[in-house]
Amino acid sequence: RNREFNHPDHCFNLLGHAWKLWLERKASDFIDPQLPNSFDLSEVVKCIQIGLLCVQQHPGDRPNMSSVLLMLDSESASLPQPKQPGFYIERSSEKIDVEMSQRDGNSNKITITLLEGR
Template sequence: MAKPYISDFGIARAVGGDQLFGKTRTVVGTHGYMSPEYIMKGIFSMKSDVFSFGVLALEIVSGKRNLQFRHPDRELSLLGHAWMLWIEGTAVELVDPLMEDPFPISEVLRCIQVCLLCVQQHPEDRPTMSSVLSMLDSETAKLPQPKHPGFFAESSHSEIEYMPDGTPSVTNRLTYTLEAR
């Protein structure tokens, strides 16, 4: 029997109907996919879904799960790792090594750039889903440079325990680095 996941993806539609944005007192969903404004303030919008989409797409490109990702030298989330590779000009290192060669590097880099646009810290900086689709579909349109992602740093390793099957068990004492305006 399938579990009902009303807030994992499509939260703006599931909770807010046809509203452009809304606020809730109860935050439900899957850590690692929820937008910063939803987790911190209970504010959701279509841009919350864009954030979730960006996380999911980065997971697909990298072959790594956001909550299970651990950088060996830095305390970075998958989003932070992708961002650091992007600004260092080495974003191709994010690509899952199991991805079949040859793959068009320019298309993968474009996908990473679109993903980073989706996971930007501030919702007003994120594109709409229709813009995301247009950006992914077009190979010629110039894309804006992404800004700092939400949830750049990961919680400390001591606060995350792993179940025997490798599933993370996260306590409520998560700490995130958020960029102030």
């Protein structure tokens, strides 16, 4: 489970980083270089594209689950280009500096959010 993402060159969250690489036509750079080279690059890029389709800003643009399954299963279907994600966040560099200076290796902070209806 991804809890945090920090990139030395920009202040985007993980989704913002994926979107930035997609726009630059460098989706393959999103793959962890530590992974063994035992995957089909075109399949990975397809999964990234489908993931970006699922988080588009306007819910009406997002595919439903049956469409996602068809996209994943199809080898020949041409996929639409994703639009900007709705959860695309760029953090300020000042906030990152504060977070980095406050971080220690043994922090055991817990945050609990309870959602209740009115």
